[in-house]
Amino acid sequence: VNSEKIQVRGPGFCYEAHAGRGLIAEAGRLIRERIRGESAALITDSDLPRALVDKVAASLVLAGFQVTTIAVPAGENSKSLGEVERVCGEMAALNRGSVVVGVGGGMVGDLSGFVAAVFHRGLAHVQIPTTLLAMVDSSIGGKTGANLSAGKNLVGAIHHPVLVIADVDVLKTLPPRELRQGYAEIVKHAIIRDAGMFALLRTSSRAIVEGSRGESAKGTSGSFLDFAPDAELIARNICIKAVLVSADNRDLSGERAVLNFGHTVGHGIERASGFRIPHGDSVSLGMVAACEISVKRAGLPTSELDEVIALLNQLGLPTRLPNAVVREKIMEAIGRDKKFQDGEVRFVVTPHIGEAYLSCDVTMSDIEKAVATL
Ligand SMILES: NC(=O)c1ccc[n+]([C@@H]2O[C@H](COP(=O)([O-])OP(=O)(O)OC[C@H]3O[C@@H](n4cnc5c(N)ncnc54)[C@H](O)[C@@H]3O)[C@@H](O)[C@H]2O)c1
Numbered sequence: 081v082n083s084e085k086i087q088v089r090g091p092g093f094c095y096e097a098h099a100g101r102g103l104i105a106e107a108g109r110l111i112r113e114r115i116r117g118e119s120a121a122l123i124t125d126s127d128l129p130r131a132l133v134d135k136v137a138a139s140l141v142l143a144g145f146q147v148t149t150i151a152v153p154a155g156e157n158s159k160s161l162g163e164v165e166r167v168c169g170e171m172a173a174l175n176r177g178s179v180v181v182g183v184g185g186g187m188v189g190d191l192s193g194f195v196a197a198v199f200h201r202g203l204a205h206v207q208i209p210t211t212l213l214a215m216v217d218s219s220i221g222g223k224t225g226a227n228l229s230a231g232k233n234l235v236g237a238i239h240h241p242v243l244v245i246a247d248v249d250v251l252k253t254l255p256p257r258e259l260r261q262g263y264a265e266i267v268k269h270a271i272i273r274d275a276g277m278f279a280l281l282r283t284s285s286r287a288i289v290e291g292s293r294g295e296s297a298k299g300t301s302g303s304f305l306d307f308a309p310d311a312e313l314i315a316r317n318i319c320i321k322a323v324l325v326s327a328d329n330r331d332l333s334g335e336r337a338v339l340n341f342g343h344t345v346g347h348g349i350e351r352a353s354g355f356r357i358p359h360g361d362s363v364s365l366g367m368v369a370a371c372e373i374s375v376k377r378a379g380l381p382t383s384e385l386d387e388v389i390a391l392l393n394q395l396g397l398p399t400r401l402p403n404a405v406v407r408e409k410i411m412e413a414i415g416r417d418k419k420f421q422d423g424e425v426r427f428v429v430t431p432h433i434g435e436a437y438l439s440c441d442v443t444m445s446d447i448e449k450a451v452a453t454l
C-alpha cells in the first residue's frame with residue numbers, strides 16, 4: 081500500500097487522513113490501531129457499489145470487529161433527523177466503545193458523523209469518503225449534521241473523526257457527474273491557496289482533453305472525467321482544507337471563510353434552480369461571478385479570469401448560466417442568506433490565483449451585475 085498521511089490538528093483534535101490506493105482492504109487494521117471496542121456500525125447508502133461496502137465490512141471483521149451494517153436510501157433527503165433516529169435505533173445494542181464508520185459521499189459522512197456525535201453522547205467516527213467531493217472537502221473539518229425542511233444543515237455538531245481513509249481506487253465507479261462536483265471544490269482550493277495546483281490542473285486536463293480528442297477520431301471517445309484523480313491530488317487538497325480548518329475550527333475567526341469562495345452566488349443559484357443545478361456546478365458559476373467581481377474590487381487581472389473559465393470548461397464544469405434560471409430569483413436567494421442579513425456585504429475575492437480574502441468593499445450591486453452577465 082502506498083499512501084500519503086496528512087495530520088489534521090487544531091484545538092482539541094488531532095487525526096490523520098490517509099490518501100492512497102488499496103486502502104479499503106487495510107481499513108479494519110487502520111481502525112483497530114485506534115479503536116479497542118468490539119463493535120462497529122457501518123453506515124452507508126443504498127446506491128454504493130455492494131462490492132465496496134462488503135470489502136470494508138470484511139476488513140473490519142478481519143480486524144476483530146462485530147459489524148452492524150446500516151444502509152440509508154441514497155440522496156440528500158436521507159440527511160434528516162428521521163434517519164438519525166432510525167439509525168440510532170438500529171445501533172441500540174452497541175456500547176460506548178463502539179466506532180461509527182461512514183462509507184459514502186458527503187451525505188453519509190455528515191449523517192454518520194452526526195449519529196456518532198449524539199449516540200451515547202459521542203462515539204468515535206471514521207470517515208471513508210467515496211466521492212471526490214467527500215475526499216477533498218466534506219470529510220475534513222468535523223462539520224456534521226442534518227437538514228430540516230426549513231433549511232439545509234440547520235442542525236449539527238462539530239465532531240471530528242479519529243481517522244479519514246481516502247482510497248482513490250473507489251472513484252472508478254463514481255459517475256462523471258459526481259466526479260465533476262468534486263473538481264469544482266478542487267478548483268476553488270487552487271484559486272484561494274495553490275497557484276501551482278491551478279497550473280498543474282490546467283496542463284494535465286488540457287493534455288487529456290486533447291489526447292481524447294485524438295482518440296475519439298479513432299472511434300474511442302473519452303473525456304478528462306474518465307480519468308480518476310490520483311492520490312497526490314487528493315492529499316494536496318486535504319492539506320489545504322486541513323490548514324484552514326485548523327486555524328478556525330468553529331468557523332468564527334474568518335480564516336475558514338475563504339472556503340466560501342464562489343459559494344455566495346453558488347448557493348443562490350442552487351436555491352433559485354430548486355436544487356436542479358447541483359452544488360459543484362453552481363459553485364463553478366459562482367466562482368466565475370466571484371472572479372468578475374474580483375477584477376473590479378481586488379485587481380484580479382482579466383487574463384486570470386479567462387484562465388479560470390478555461391480550466392472550468394476543460395473539467396466539464398459550466399461557466400454560463402442556463403437561461404431557464406431566473407436572475408432575480410438568484411438575487412432574492414442571496415439576499416435571504418443569513419450572512420447578509422445584518423446589511424453588511426462580506427464577499428470572498430481573489431487578487432490573483434492562489435490567494436483570497438474576505439472583503440467588505442463588494443456591494444450588492446456588484447453581485448447583481450456579475451449575476452446579470454453570467
Ligand atoms: N461537512 C462538510 O463540511 C461538508 C462540506 C461539503 C458538503 N457537505 C455535504 O455533502 C453532501 C454531498 O456529498 P456528495 O456530493 O458526496 O453527494 P452524496 O453523498 O449524495 O453522493 C452522491 C451519489 O454518489 C453515490 N456514490 C458515492 N460513492 C460512490 C462510488 N464510489 N461509486 C459509485 N457511486 C457512489 C452515492 O450513492 C450518491 O448516490 C451534502 O449533504 C453536503 O451538505 C458537507
Ligand SMILES: [Zn+2]
Pocket residue numbers: 265343359363
Ligand atoms: Zn461547496
